[in-house]
Amino acid sequence: MKNKWLRVLLPVVVVLIWLVGAAVGGPTFGRLEEVSSNDQASFLSASAESTEAGELQQQFSDSDAIPAVIVAESDTAIDPRDLGPYEELAVTLGEVEGLEPPAEGAPAVAGPIPSEDGFAVQYVAFVSSDAELAEVVGELRTVLDEDLPDGVTGYVTGPAGFTNDLVEAFGGIDGILLAVALGAVFLILLVVYRSIVLPFLVLLTSVFALATSILLIFGLAKLDIIQLSGQSQGILSILVIGAATDYALLLVARFREALAEHETKWEAMRVAYRGSFEPILASGATVILGLLCLLFSDLNSNRSLGPIAAIGIAFSLGAALTLLPAFLLLFGRAAFWPLLPRYNPAATAVVSPHHGRHAAATGAGPETGLERLTGLWRRVALLVGRRPRVLWIASVLILGAGALGLTQLQANGVPQSALILTPSNAVDGQEALGRHFDAGSGSPVYVVAPEADQEAALDAVSAQEGISDAALTADRSGEAVVQDGRVLISGTLEYQADSEQAEDVVRELRTALDGVGGGDALVGGVTAVAIDTNDTALADLVKIIPIVLGVILVVLIVLLRSVLAPVLLVASVALSYATALGVSAVVFNTVLGFEGADASVPLFGFVFLVALGVDYNIFLMTRVREESLRIGTRPGILRGLGVTGGVITSAGVVLAATFAALGVIPILFLAQIAFIVAFGVLLDTILVRSLLIPALAYDIGPKIWWPSKLGTVPSPR
Incomplete structure (x- = not known):
């Protein structure tokens, strides 16, 4: 009796705890603007030359x-x-x-x-x-x-x-973004589940996770522990909804499968939870670790997005593993109404644990392990089993062809006028300024130089080609203002401050000033900030990509108890990323007519695609390993593909739809991230996870688990 009451009360208590968290955190969503900043200069590290110049420049103004x-x-x-x-x-x-x-x-x-x-x-x-x-x-x-x-x-x-x-451009968009994302996910879930109740339960799980995570993020931003911006707010919403829904899809699929094999919802949840806990936890942990790799970035904006997004994923993980099971236990089979899963005792006799050994001995074909599967994913699994080598080679060639588009990538920053995709008075004003004045008159170059070098520094700025005039900051008497032994020189650019020509001028000026005195002059201003931001972003890309790949590889090795399989999986997500970025570059340049991309776009695209794409690797390969232990590697691969194909594809479509919702924000950076990740996730789901990985693993056979003992078990060809 006591156990029965505990089973009833525990789900209720869990739901109430999350309800309180969401009720407190929800209203905070509208207050995030109070603690956010969209100043590009604040995105740079304190060690950047333009940052140091900007801080010293402040001394010349009250x-x-x-x-x-x-x-x-x-x-x-x-x-x-x-x-x-x-x-x-x-x-x-x-x-x-x-x-x-x-x-x-x-x-x-x-x-x-x-x-x-x-x-x-x-x-x-x-x-x-x-x-x-x-x-x-x-x-x-x-x-x-x-x-x-x-x-x-x-x-x-x-x-x-x-x-x-x-x-x-960001103002008031959070509500629209959330509504678009939730609406898209709801429609997809209606199609996937053909249920009215279940989509609401899954979306409630996502919304509660988002609302509760915002409470913590708001507090950290208010204490200046993290730096929040408009773009990180939008990405946070999308990540939490997409990730929580993905994890929910896996648990719900296992629960529905278990309801057919077990009479009570409690036993079904126990089996479903045991089968999905490890892959969901591993997936969430991998994404969190991948996002935290952004802490190695020298850009404050990147470094802050890492923990913000990681917090969101942590709450998504927590909600999927606690709140959603509580909902499912409270509703039971009714959650799937009107298509209620019926208890079928015959379903417990799925495949004999000895079936794989028998198949290996008899040389059974690709239908081994697929006896109870029907529909599309049975046909896909059979195709993989019959033509594995042709499929994986063709998949690699297709991905390689798409990756050639990387040669068209122009991720070295864009003019300010291209940042906002909707009509802007400021953009129109900058164009008018360029038509009638020196184009850079509104955003001069600033040089902070030692007092002893003021004449030489002023001469260097005045002599610089591309700068129309230069002047020392002076007081009313005409004497140069000196602060802490330094003077301030301003120069008017002949080009728009955010143009490539202006950046070339500032780079040349920095080189010229290195030869003045002790080379202590610092160059700041809008153009210098853009240069330092782009240079730092490119350095981050080279530094962080190997770290993320290394972290994911270690997690997969621990999870799959193998070395070869994780290496191939990491290689596949890297190739998938290269293809997504290459195709996106072609689309941006030739179809959408974008002037280029922010230097941070490749890094964000990589972190999101690789960290989130590995989810599907984990969902697939943990089930494949589970089935391989029971029926052998090759039958296990086909059965794992057959039983997870639907849920992985659904999860991919959901994640792609949520990221595509970022396109409602009229900011170039977010529109590009939306396309790269949405396209990349679909590519990863449809081609890589459905054909390339299963076909390659099937072709290799048991050795895919090397060096574990599972790799020595024979498997039917």
Whole structure:
């Protein structure tokens, strides 16, 4: 009696615990913006040259206000002798609350500065760090719309304008992203389960995991232990929903299988849990370890995403192994309504443990172990058993052909104007600025040099091709401002600050300044930050990929008690990643017309695809090993493929759909990650896990388990 009450109360208690966590964490979801940052400079490590230059540059200003560049572009020429209306506009703009004068006694808005061609004027304002950026930029744009004469268009660009538009692109999107992802998953689960109840239980598991994980992440971000950004928020939601659903699919499949073999839901859950606990735990642990490898990154944005995503996966794992079993125990067979799985005593006699030995002795064919399987996956398994070598060689050739697209990959950063995929006032303003002024006038190069080298450093900046003018930061008397023995030099670029030409200029300037004095001059500014970010991202890619592959290899060796199988599995996911990235590069360049990709895209694509793709390796090969112990390696491979094919394909489609949902965020980086991972997961699920791995393993035979004893057991050919 006591045991019966425990069986009833335990699931209820587990559900209540998760309900409380979700109830507390859910409202925190809307407050994540309070602790997030989208400043690219903050993504860099403290040791980056542009970071050091930026910190020293702050000493030359009494505030950390954000500059806004205001451009008024006219259809007709503006008389430089009649700037009265534009001077009045400067006064009106200066009355906007939240602006901060650059120096004591200076106007809040500097300008108007007419262009040489006479078709535009420029202003510079500074938005206080204490002000609400969106409100200030919005008010400035309203003033321009209302006060500019007909035929004149106004823009707010520069750091303040771009930051505002970037935040707006993320703003309010979390709810839409979550709704799209959950809606897509729900529809897929309806098709997979043909049940109304079960999809809700699986989605509740995912949502509870997400809401509870956010509570911890918010607290860590508030304590400045991790750095949260808009892109990491979006990725977190997708990862948690996708991973929790994947783990749920495996457990539910085992539970439904066990319900046919066991009369009570308790016994069925015991068997299902025992069969799925190890692969789910191993899958989750592998993903967590793979994501934590991002801690080795020198980019703060990458390093912070690692623990944020790992926390999300940990809660997905916890929910799949505790909350979902509790739901299934409370509902029992009713969870599958209207297609209730019936108890079938004959189902317990699946395949004799001695069947494999008998098959080996009699030389049975590929149908061995597939006696009770029907449908598509029986046919796939039979195909693998009859043409293994042809299948795996053809699969490798197809993947290799796709990987050739890597030669088209342009992952060396993109202009700011390409970051936002929706219309942006800041982007339009930057283009207007480039039409009428030096394109880099809104984002100058800054050089912090020792006082003793100020003349030589100023000469080097002035002489640099691609910089139109250079000046020392001076006080009202015209004397250079000196802070801690250093001076600040600013130079106006002739090219847009985020262009390849501007980056070439800054690289050449750094080389020139290395020969000035002791080579202690530091170059900062928007262009320098972009250069350092790209260089660091490329270095991270070379460093982190081997670490992730090594971690996954060790986990697979421990899990499968083999060396050869894990090596082949890791090689397969690496090849699958190369193919996904190669095909994506071709699509980005020729179909979607993207100007390139952020330097972090290949690394994020690798970590997500490899760490998540190994889930399907684990789901497949743990079942194959289980069946191989019972019926022999080759029959075990075919049976493992047959019984897991449906659940692995469903899991892949779910994960691809959730990552594809990232495309609703109009940010280039996330759109590219969405395509790479969604396509890569489908490729991995349909080709690699369904054909390549089973066919290769079948062709190798028992030696696939080398050096374990299982590799010495004969298997039918």
